Every structure is written in C-alpha cells, then in structure tokens.
Amino acid sequence: MxxxxxxxxxxxxxxxxxxxxxxxxxxxxVEKGIVGWEASGRNGGGxxxxxxxxxxxxxxxxxxxxxxxxxxxxYQRQRVRIGLSRRQLDLILEGVTIARRQGFVAHExxxxxxxxxxxxxxxxxxxxxxxxxxxxxxPQRTLQAYAWAVQDLGGVIQQHTTVIGFETAGGRICGVxxxxxxxxxxxxxxxxxxxxxxxxxxxxxxxxxxxxxxxxVVTEPLPLIRFGGADGNGVYGRQTLxxxxxxxxxxxxxxxxxxxxxxKPVNSPVMQSVAKRVFELFPKVAHARVIRSWAGVVENTxxxxxxxxxxxxxxxxxxxxxxxxxxxLSPASGRAVMQLALNGACDFADLAQLKLSxxxxxxxxxxxxxxxxxxxxxxAVA
Amino acid sequence: MVGFDATSIAGKGFAVEGHVGVxxxxxxxxxxxxxxxxxxxxxxxxxVDEHPVASALIGIDVPWMFGERMDGAVRNQARMxxxxxxARPELQVAVEAGVxxxxxxxxxxxxxxxxxxxxxxxxxxxxxxxxxAWFVGFDRMIVAAGARDLGLAFPGWDLPGVxxxxxxxxxxxxxxxxxxxxxxxxGAGAAGxxxxxxxxxxxxEVVGVVDVEGGTALAGVPVYAGYRVTGVEGVEVEAVTIAxxxxxxxMRIACDTIVLAVDVVPVVEMFDxxxxxxxxxxxxxxxxxxxxEDGRCSRPGVYAAGDCAxxxxxxxxxxxxxxxxxxxxxxxxxxxxxxxxxxxxxGPVVGGLDRDMWRRAWLAAHGxxxxxxxxxxxxxxxxxxxxxxxxYLAYDAAKFAARDVRTLAAEGPLNQDQVKRLTRAGMGACQxxxxxxxxxxxxxxxGNQATGSVPMPSYRAPLRPLPLSVLAAFEESPEVKExxxxxxxxxxxWHPHWEKVPEDLKYETxxxxxxxx
Numbered sequence: 001m002x003x004x005x006x007x008x009x010x011x012x013x014x015x016x017x018x019x020x021x022x023x024x025x026x027x028x029x030v031e032k033g034i035v036g037w038e039a040s041g042r043n044g045g046g047x048x049x050x051x052x053x054x055x056x057x058x059x060x061x062x063x064x065x066x067x068x069x070x071x072x073x074x075y076q077r078q079r080v081r082i083g084l085s086r087r088q089l090d091l092i093l094e095g096v097t098i099a100r101r102q103g104f105v106a107h108e109x110x111x112x113x114x115x116x117x118x119x120x121x122x123x124x125x126x127x128x129x130x131x132x133x134x135x136x137x138x139p140q141r142t143l144q145a146y147a148w149a150v151q152d153l154g155g156v157i158q159q160h161t162t163v164i165g166f167e168t169a170g171g172r173i174c175g176v177x178x179x180x181x182x183x184x185x186x187x188x189x190x191x192x193x194x195x196x197x198x199x200x201x202x203x204x205x206x207x208x209x210x211x212x213x214x215x216x217v218v219t220e221p222l223p224l225i226r227f228g229g230a231d232g233n234g235v236y237g238r239q240t241l242x243x244x245x246x247x248x249x250x251x252x253x254x255x256x257x258x259x260x261x262x263x264k265p266v267n268s269p270v271m272q273s274v275a276k277r278v279f280e281l282f283p284k285v286a287h288a289r290v291i292r293s294w295a296g297v298v299e300n301t302x303x304x305x306x307x308x309x310x311x312x313x314x315x316x317x318x319x320x321x322x323x324x325x326x327x328x329l330s331p332a333s334g335r336a337v338m339q340l341a342l343n344g345a346c347d348f349a350d351l352a353q354l355k356l357s358x359x360x361x362x363x364x365x366x367x368x369x370x371x372x373x374x375x376x377x378x379x380a381v382a
Numbered sequence: 383m384v385g386f387d388a389t390s391i392a393g394k395g396f397a398v399e400g401h402v403g404v405x406x407x408x409x410x411x412x413x414x415x416x417x418x419x420x421x422x423x424x425x426x427x428x429x430v431d432e433h434p435v436a437s438a439l440i441g442i443d444v445p446w447m448f449g450e451r452m453d454g455a456v457r458n459q460a461r462m463x464x465x466x467x468x469a470r471p472e473l474q475v476a477v478e479a480g481v482x483x484x485x486x487x488x489x490x491x492x493x494x495x496x497x498x499x500x501x502x503x504x505x506x507x508x509x510x511x512x513x514x515a516w517f518v519g520f521d522r523m524i525v526a527a528g529a530r531d532l533g534l535a536f537p538g539w540d541l542p543g544v545x546x547x548x549x550x551x552x553x554x555x556x557x558x559x560x561x562x563x564x565x566x567x568x569g570a571g572a573a574g575x576x577x578x579x580x581x582x583x584x585x586x587e588v589v590g591v592v593d594v595e596g597g598t599a600l601a602g603v604p605v606y607a608g609y610r611v612t613g614v615e616g617v618e619v620e621a622v623t624i625a626x627x628x629x630x631x632x633m634r635i636a637c638d639t640i641v642l643a644v645d646v647v648p649v650v651e652m653f654d655x656x657x658x659x660x661x662x663x664x665x666x667x668x669x670x671x672x673x674x675e676d677g678r679c680s681r682p683g684v685y686a687a688g689d690c691a692x693x694x695x696x697x698x699x700x701x702x703x704x705x706x707x708x709x710x711x712x713x714x715x716x717x718x719x720x721x722x723x724x725x726x727x728x729g730p731v732v733g734g735l736d737r738d739m740w741r742r743a744w745l746a747a748h749g750x751x752x753x754x755x756x757x758x759x760x761x762x763x764x765x766x767x768x769x770x771x772x773x774y775l776a777y778d779a780a781k782f783a784a785r786d787v788r789t790l791a792a793e794g795p796l797n798q799d800q801v802k803r804l805t806r807a808g809m810g811a812c813q814x815x816x817x818x819x820x821x822x823x824x825x826x827x828x829g830n831q832a833t834g835s836v837p838m839p840s841y842r843a844p845l846r847p848l849p850l851s852v853l854a855a856f857e858e859s860p861e862v863k864e865x866x867x868x869x870x871x872x873x874x875x876w877h878p879h880w881e882k883v884p885e886d887l888k889y890e891t892x893x894x895x896x897x898x899x
Contacts, residue, residue, distance in 0.1 A: 051877060052879055140804075212870070236869065249867070251394055251867075253498065255498050264840075265498045267842060276854040276856070288850050300870060303872070304873070324875075325869075371390070373386075375392040
C-alpha cells in the first residue's frame with residue numbers, strides 16, 4: 001500500500017488525503033495547528049473559478065461533496081453578480097464569457113429581475129447576472145467535513161505537529177521529520193499554503209511565494225435571499241445559510257513569515273471600506289449590524305496561478321499550492337494532486353501550465369521587484 | 383528602490399480626526415480618575431464612554447444583560463445623556479480639567495502596528511456614534527472598560543425579565559430606567575450582595591436570593607442556599623421555581639425580574655484586539671491582561687485600570703480601589719511619556735478567591751443537555767458537547783453519534799474557536815458576551831482539564847455591533863478608492879487558463895470600479 005504523507009491540513013491537503021484514501025492509499029496528514037485554521041477555513045467560500053483548468057471538475061464535484069464526505073458543507077449552487085453601474089455590469093459580462101466559452105450558462109438580469117432575487121439591492125442598480133454554475137460553501141464546516149471524512153476512511157491527522165525536515169535517499173524522500181518524530185513515506189504532498197516555500201527550501205527547492213493578509217466582515221443574520229452567493233461592487237462573499245452577510249476585498253498587506261508559525265492576522269481600517277461597499281451593494285439592509293471582522297494569511301505565486309506539480313527530483317514530491325484561490329477549487333485540486341501522487345499524472349485536467357519549472361528563470365528579487373513585500377518606512381529595496 | 387504593490391495597503395492613507403496623547407476607554411470610577419489625573423499631569427486626554435448606548439443595543443444585551451427591563455426613557459438619547467452626567471458628577475470635574483469627554487461614543491476598534499500590520503501611519507482608535515464612524519490617532523491608551531455580566535444558563539434564562547448584575551446596576555443607577563418591581567437575585571456573593579444593596583436603595587423589593595452553594599445572611603431577605611433554579615414561569619418572568627439539588631424543597635417565588643448576579647467578568651476585548659497578552663486567572667475573575675504593578679500591559683503604551691484588569695470581592699465593594707488604579711495608570715502613562723509624575727498608590731487587583739469554581743458549580747447544578755447556552759444562535763448545551771451542526775442544517779445523525787468534544791479533545795487541546803465554528807455557539811450578534819465563559823467551562827469540564835487551558839476565543843472589530851450605514855459614513859481616501867480590488871489584482875488570476883498571461887498585462891482596477899463611472 002502506498003503511504004502518502006500530506007503536509008498541511010488545509011483545503012488542498014485534506015482533499016488530497018480524502019481522495020487518496022478512496023484510492024486505497026495509506027495517508028498521514030501533518031498539520032502544525034488545527035485543521036482548516038488558516039486561510040482554508042476563513043475565506044469567502046466561493047466555488048466559481050472559471051479561469052482555472054480545474055473549473056469543470058470543481059463544478060462537477062461540489063454538488064456531490066456532502067454525500068461523499070458524509071458531513072454537511074453548506075454548499076449552495078449558483079451565484080448572482082451585481083453591477084451597480086453599467087460599467088460594473090459590462091465587466092461582469094466580460095468575465096462571464098470565460099465560463100460561457102466552456103459551455104456554462106448565465107442569464108442577464110434587469111433591475112427588477114435582480115431585485116426579485118436579491119431584494120437588498122436598490123432600484124438604481126444597473127442589473128446583474130444569474131450564473132447557472134458556481135456556488136459557495138461554508139469553509140469552516142467544509143474543512144471539518146474533509147477532516148472527519150479522512151478519519152472515517154482510516155486516515156491519520158496529526159495536529160499540532162510541525163515539519164522540521166526530510167530524510168532523503170537515492171533521489172527520493174523516505175521520511176518526513178517532525179517535532180513529534182519521523183514519519184516514513186512513499187510520496188509526500190507539500191500543501192502548506194504560505195509555508196510551502198520554507199518547507200521546499202529544506203529540500204533545496206525554490207518555490208516562489210509571497211504571503212499576504214486579507215480581511216473580511218460579517219453582519220448579523222438577515223432573512224435568506226434566494227441565491228446567497230450574491231456579490232459585486234468590488235467585494236466578494238455570500239449570505240451564509242444562517243443569514244449573515246460575509247464579504248471581503250480591498251487592499252491586502254504583504255507580510256513576513258519568519259518561521260514555521262503563522263502570526264495572528266489582524267484587521268485594518270480596510271474593514272471599514274469593505275463594510276462601505278457592502279452598504280452600497282445592499283442599501284435596503286443598511287441597518288444590518290456588522291458583528292465581526294477577521295483576517296487570514298494567503299500566498300501568491302509570481303503569476304498568481306497555482307503550482308500543482310510532481311517534481312523530478314526528488315521524484316516522490318508533489319508541490320500543491322493554489323496561490324490564494326484554494327478553497328473553492330479544493331474538491332478538484334485534491335483529486336488532481338491525488339492522481340499526481342499515486343499515478344504521476346492527472347487524467348482530467350491539463351496541468352502543464354502549473355509546473356514549478358515555469359519559474360526557473362525568475363530573478364531572486366522577484367517579490368521586491370513586484371512590490372510584494374512588507375511595508376517599511378524606507379520603501380521596498382530591490 | 384522600487385514601489386510597493388499599488389493594490390496593497392502600503393502607502394494608503396486613512397483619515398484621522400485629531401490626535402491625543404492619551405485616550406481613556408470607559409468613564410467609570412477608574413477611567414474618570416485616570417482621565418483627570420492624566421490631564422493634571424499635562425497630557426492631552428480624550429475620555430470615551432459608550433453610555434448611554436442606543437436602545438437597539440440594550441435590546442440585544444450589549445454591553446450588559448439588560449433583560450428587556452429598561453423602560454421607554456432609554457429611547458430618548460438626550461435625556462439619557464443628562465442622566466449619565468447626573469449619575470457621574472465627576473465627569474464635570476474631568477471637563478473642567480480639560481479632558482475631551484465623549485459620551486454615547488463606542489470605541490469599536492483600535493488598529494496598531496504588529497507582525498501582520500506594518501503599514502499603518504500610527505495607532506488609530508475607531509470611534510462611532512449612531513450616525514457615523516471615525517478614527518482618532520493616539521500615543522497611549524488607558525483601558526478602563528470595567529466588567530460585564532457573567533452569563534450562566536438555567537432553564538428559562540432566555541426569557542425577558544432575566545438580567546445581569548451590571549445590567550441591573552445600570553438600569554437602576556446610570557439610566558434610572560428600571561421597569562421592574564420585585565426581583566429575585568441569583569448569587570449570594572459580592573455581586574449579588576451589591577444588587578441587593580442597590581435594590582434597597584432604590585425601593586425595589588428583593589423577594590429572595592438563591593445560590594447553588596452557601597450564602598451570607600442578608601438581613602430581611604430570604605436566602606435560599608443550596609438551591610438551583612428549576613424553571614421560570616410566564617412568557618416573560620412572572621415567577622421562578624427553585625429546589626434543592628436533590629429536588630427537595632421545591633418552591634415558587636413570584637417576581638417580575640431575575641437578576642443573575644453570580645459574578646461579573648473583566649472586559650478584555652480591547653486588550654485582545656491590541657495584541658496585549660492575557661492569562662486566565664480564576665482569582666481575578668477569568669481572562670485578564672498581564673499587567674505590572676502600575677497597570678502597564680505587555681504592549682507598550684497600553685494600560686489597564688479597574689475591573690477590566692481583574693475583579694475581586696474587595697474591589698467590587700470599594701470603588702476607591704478602582705480610582706487608585708486609574709490614577710496609578712495615568713501616572714505611569716505620564717512617566718512613560720517623559721513627564722514628571724509621582725508613583726501610583728494603587729494598582730490592579732492581585733487576586734483572591736478562585737471565582738472559576740462558582741461557574742463550574744452553577745453549570746453542574748443546571749447543565750442539562752437541553753439548557754440553552756448560546757441564546758443568539760440557539761445552541762443548547764447538548765449540541766455544544768456533541769459538536770452538532772446548527773439546527774438549520776440537515777446532517778447524518780449516525781455520523782455524529784461517534785463524535786463529541788471528548789473525541790475532539792483526543793485529537794489535541796480543546797479550542798473554543800473550533801467548537802464555535804462547528805456549533806455556532808458564540809457566533810451571534812452578542813459575539814459570545816453571554817456565553818463565552820460558560821462554553822469555556824463546559825469544554826474544560828467535558829475534557830476534564832483546567833478552565834484556563836481552553837484558549838480564549840478571539841475578539842475582533844467592531845467591538846460593538848455597528849450598522850453598515852454607520853461604518854459606511856466616512857470619507858474614503860482617494861488612494862484606497864482608486865486602487866481598490868476585490869482580490870489581489872494579479873492578472874493571471876482573472877485571465878482564462880488557456881491563454882498565456884501577456885507579459886505586459888497589468889491588472890487594472892477597472893475590474894472593480896466603484897459606483898461612479
């Protein structure tokens with residue numbers, strides 16, 4: 001039996017563990033804290049990624065996930081994109097063409113039709129689009145569902161365990177060293193989000209990533225609208241099944257990750273600007289009280305696209321980083337990574353463009369050159 | 383040197399309306415004393431207090447458990463301001479000392495530099511009233527946020543007419559708006575004794591004091607020691623039924639208000655927001671900031687004074703201790719600012735009786751699986767222990783039969799935020815102000831571990847639930863507006879995968895324009 005060690009108990013890692021167990025592999029997930037604790041469990045919950053090569057699989061799998069996992073994810077189909085101005089609406093339609101070209105359907109909504117679906121919107125909104133694809137789920141509940149499903153299938157999740165290095169022999173990784181001991185492995189999946197770069201460096205592999213903090217706000221519960229996945233006006237998010245409006249967006253902050261831990265991501269005055277845009281989007285519920293905000297740490301590759309790659313050296317390592325868009329795609333990305341880990345290739349999506357080697361010629365100071373570095377009074381030093 | 387990412391926070395401006403040397407949060411005895419002392423020592427001082435709070439907040443028990451026992455006068459904001467000023471005559475002294483006093487203003491956030499927040503121009507305090515939200519810059523902050531009611535579930539505690547010790551004190555004193563006549567007090571400790579004293583002074587009838595353990599004799603008031611609450615009668619409180627632990631001695635006490643006064647807990651939300659270190663200290667009433675003898679917190683420039691730094695029986699019975707702590711914090715702030723100031727002659731409480739045991743005893747006496755713990759999200763105790771999904775969700779009960787907080791504890795130390803995510807307990811409009819302490823104790827008791835070993839659930843802005851319209855009422859800086867993006871503004875994340883991202887394709891904020899064309 002193939003033994004897969006997954007480093008990182010986030011959406012990508014847990015989904016990989018789940019699919020690997022279904023294929024009969026033995027799986028150990030190593031998580032430095034609690035499953036789903038970082039960005040995987042605290043994002044907008046969107047599951048609508050038409051630009052991704054994993055899009056079709058994302059759309060195919062989500063409606064099945066509650067049954068497959070055995071625990072509720074709060075997945076809801078369809079979304080509404082709202083354009084307050086004609087220009088916003090035109091840009092939404094431009095984005096919709098990417099899904100339409102792949103055979104998915106979307107309907108334009110005039111103001112009246114839009115307000116029938118989303119009564120929180122004002123009479124002055126230009127219109128919207130009802131997507132007959134995409135959707136959203138509850139990230140916290142989904143991550144726990146993945147974790148419990150992994151355990152139900154016999155997988156082991158070692159929480160509060162930090163990876164400190166690797167044992168290698170003959171061009172392969174034969175063990176993952178942790179602060180709780182050595183774990184033997186046949187294949188290693190590195191899915192540690194922003195920490196993937198540090199861990200890969202222990203193997204002499206450069207994975208170019210920059211970490212950033214992003215934030216969201218949430219209101220008290222409101223009456224349920226028909227399609228909770230309604231957003232626009234520069235904020236992403238959804239109405240939860242409980243009725244809360246949970247939205248994010250706006251300026252992020254590039255941060256340092258000096259060690260294996262993740263500092264508590266705080267909020268900034270940007271949260272007030274997020275609330276302002278939610279207010280503009282839904283003026284009919286201007287009275288709704290914001291009860292909380294939160295933040296999370298995500299990583300980005302230089303081109304903003306994922307790295308899903310089984311490397312040649314060592315030949316039993318899969319690097320799985322989703323470049324800040326991991327939750328919604330996780331049913332599909334986990335299945336793809338499972339195939340890379342167990343079969344060496346993915347049979348349902350073309351992952352050629354997601355290879356790590358595309359960054360081979362990248363300058364060492366790429367992050368500084370892009371300005372993707374923590375703010376200092378002295379400015380970015382290239 | 384090159385530029386920063388334009389869509390990031392670096393270099394963005396956030397408007398502040400003025401800057402003060404010291405901001406004092408809370409105009410209770412400690413806060414007012416701190417403000418007057420600091421002003422006298424030459425510091426520029428702003429004193430912020432949320433009272434009188436909006437009647438809408440009173441309706442959702444923020445910041446205290448008002449239990450729908452405030453009369454209609456609380457809807458008249460101007461009248462309530464007059465009452466607050468009349469109830470706190472020392473505020474006039476503060477004004478005369480040059481303190482900028484802001485009443486009816488919520489300190490809803492503070493943003494300061496930290497590992498994930500480097501780009502701020504300086505420390506910013508978020509303030510709001512019923513109309514708008516704004517920021518004030520500050521050098522130092524003295525937090526004198528006081529204590530709030532300790533929520534403890536019993537059958538019927540979610541009915542109108544059940545209020546907390548602090549809610550009652552405010553209704554009778556600060557707001558002069560209590561609408562009840564006959565009260566039963568739960569808890570015969572310092573908090574309960576204080577409620578009895580206040581009630582008598584206001585001519586309110588106290589028809590009984592109930593405590594699950596012992597109780598000190600209170601002249602003229604029947605004390606039911608060793609009793610628990612078995613139920614509350616009425617659609618709102620008309621009577622409380624009590625009995626001994628073994629069910630004997632059952633009786634009914636007619637009343638219109640039940641005052642839950644087992645204890646109060648320090649308000650530590652601002653400390654958590656600022657990244658000040660907190661510890662669980664049963665002798666100081668639960669989670670408290672780590673402070674030195676003058677009230678300095680672990681984060682430089684932040685000071686704690688009064689009940690928010692820890693509660694004790696001695697401090698609950700003597701406001702002089704809070705006044706001394708306020709002065710000590712102000713003197714420390716002045717010295718830290720380089721001004722000449724004497725040493726303080728008081729400081730934070732040093733701890734006493736283990737107050738954590740009272741919570742455990744109360745929960746042990748009332749903790750059936752059906753008792754409602756989180757009232758906002760309607761989560762009963764059994765669902766917390768069983769880590770059940772909320773009731774609006776369908777789920778496979780057989781799957782959950784094998785899972786509860788004990789199985790969770792076997793996988794790692796119990797974490798209240800994790801249980802919150804699963805059950806929604808503490809996720810509602812009051813953000814756990816009525817149930818945090820209970821959930822913590824329930825987890826600790828279920829996992830057979832010390833209460834303090836269950837980490838404190840985080841506090842986040844806004845520290846008071848604020849309407850979208852209030853948060854939206856500010857002028858956003860042009861840099862934020864013009865560079866706004868829903869996500870990172872990286873072209874490759876918006877460009878279809880079958881096309882290579884053109885080298886020169888720069889993400890444009892045109893993807894997410896504002897309302898204006």
